[in-house]
Amino acid sequence: MTIDFIEVSLVDIALTRPYSISYKTTSAIQNLIVKIVLNNGLYGLGAASVSKHVVGIDTSESYENAVLFKNELTGKNLSTLFQNINLIDQQLARDPGSKAAYNIALHDVFCKASNISLGKFLGNKISSLPTSITVGIKGIKETISEVEEYCASGFTHIKVKLGQQIDIDIERIIKLQERFKNSVVIRVDANQGWSFDETLKFFNSIKNIELIEQPLKVERPEENLSFPKELKKIIALDESIVTPADAVKYSAQNYAGIYNIKLMKCGGISAAREIASTALAKGIDLMWGCNDESIISISAALNAALAYPNTKYLDLDGSLDLVKDVVKGGFVIKKGVMSPVSAPGLGVTLI
Numbered sequence: 001m002t003i004d005f006i007e008v009s010l011v012d013i014a015l016t017r018p019y020s021i022s023y024k025t026t027s028a029i030q031n032l033i034v035k036i037v038l039n040n041g042l043y044g045l046g047a048a049s050v051s052k053h054v055v056g057i058d059t060s061e062s063y064e065n066a067v068l069f070k071n072e073l074t075g076k077n078l079s080t081l082f083q084n085i086n087l088i089d090q091q092l093a094r095d096p097g098s099k100a101a102y103n104i105a106l107h108d109v110f111c112k113a114s115n116i117s118l119g120k121f122l123g124n125k126i127s128s129l130p131t132s133i134t135v136g137i138k139g140i141k142e143t144i145s146e147v148e149e150y151c152a153s154g155f156t157h158i159k160v161k162l163g164q165q166i167d168i169d170i171e172r173i174i175k176l177q178e179r180f181k182n183s184v185v186i187r188v189d190a191n192q193g194w195s196f197d198e199t200l201k202f203f204n205s206i207k208n209i210e211l212i213e214q215p216l217k218v219e220r221p222e223e224n225l226s227f228p229k230e231l232k233k234i235i236a237l238d239e240s241i242v243t244p245a246d247a248v249k250y251s252a253q254n255y256a257g258i259y260n261i262k263l264m265k266c267g268g269i270s271a272a273r274e275i276a277s278t279a280l281a282k283g284i285d286l287m288w289g290c291n292d293e294s295i296i297s298i299s300a301a302l303n304a305a306l307a308y309p310n311t312k313y314l315d316l317d318g319s320l321d322l323v324k325d326v327v328k329g330g331f332v333i334k335k336g337v338m339s340p341v342s343a344p345g346l347g348v349t350l351i
């Protein structure tokens with residue numbers, strides 16, 4: 001089987017619930033979609049939605065790169081999966097968006113042609129996990145009413161975006177804990193918004209926090225080393241862990257106990273697995289996160305996540321707020337617990 005042709009498109013998608021984090025507000029996104037079609041008519045889908053703030057490139061630039069790359073892969077034999085992946089890695093090295101979309105599409109079509117699910121292909125070790133659902137930066141009243149809504153739909157894990165003003169951040173979480181007691185697990189994401197002392201203040205003021213994502217600026221990683229051991233255990237590096245090389249760098253010393261892997265930072269399933277393997281070897285737990293993305297790439301991340309025994313946290317709520325998507329299927333989510341479908345490949349169907 002050979003790759004007959006490739007379609008690349010850029011789709012504008014509005015969000016049902018615009019949100020703010022420490023450095024931006026988002027109300028709509030662009031999604032890059034790659035469709036790889038074989039000479040027997042089978043096809044595989046990949047998608048990407050990247051954050052310029054994190055990876056230095058936006059989705060429309062990724063789209064242009066993806067269009068230029070089409071001819072490189074057309075005509076290649078499907079069986080040479082790893083050669084094809086290497087080609088993508090070389091040609092699209094500086095663009096995690098187009099790299100991720102092609103990498104995911106190639107995995108999807110390869111698994112479909114082999115008649116197995118992506119989960120089986122990757123060797124799933126975990127069948128399902130709860131995902132958190134994210135509340136952006138907003139007032140206490142609005143935060144509580146949004147969490148009430150999520151609890152009513154069965155979610156048990158809530159991620160709260162913080163990182164603007166430490167005392168307000170602490171108050172928001174105290175009020176949330178007072179209202180919900182132990183009925184929800186709360187994790188927070190400061191998106192680089194805190195100083196060393198503010199992070200310590202938060203840690204000393206709040207009990208029962210599941211994890212703290214990226215409190216410090218990417219530019220000052222060495223400050224992580226001075227945190228107390230108990231705090232480091234629950235710090236998840238996010239913006240600091242973009243590529244497999246970052247995982248190697250930060251696992252040389254005890255910077256943090258958790259790495260947040262996103263296919264949209266590292267460029268797809270293969271690079272994510274390199275990061276995950278480094279973390280596994282070093283005893284570091286994994287959180288799998290996302291941007292606002294299609295079900296296509298969320299399903300790819302879910303299957304990659306469940307293939308690692310050190311995966312402890314899912315934060316894969318990125319397709320839940322899209323006004324529309326290009327596919328359905330991929331995974332089921334029941335009371336906040338995500339499990340992939342068992343259909344071949346990603347198990348997604350074009351709408």
Ligand SMILES: [Mg+2]
Nearest residue numbers: 189213214238
């Ligand atoms: Mg984060």
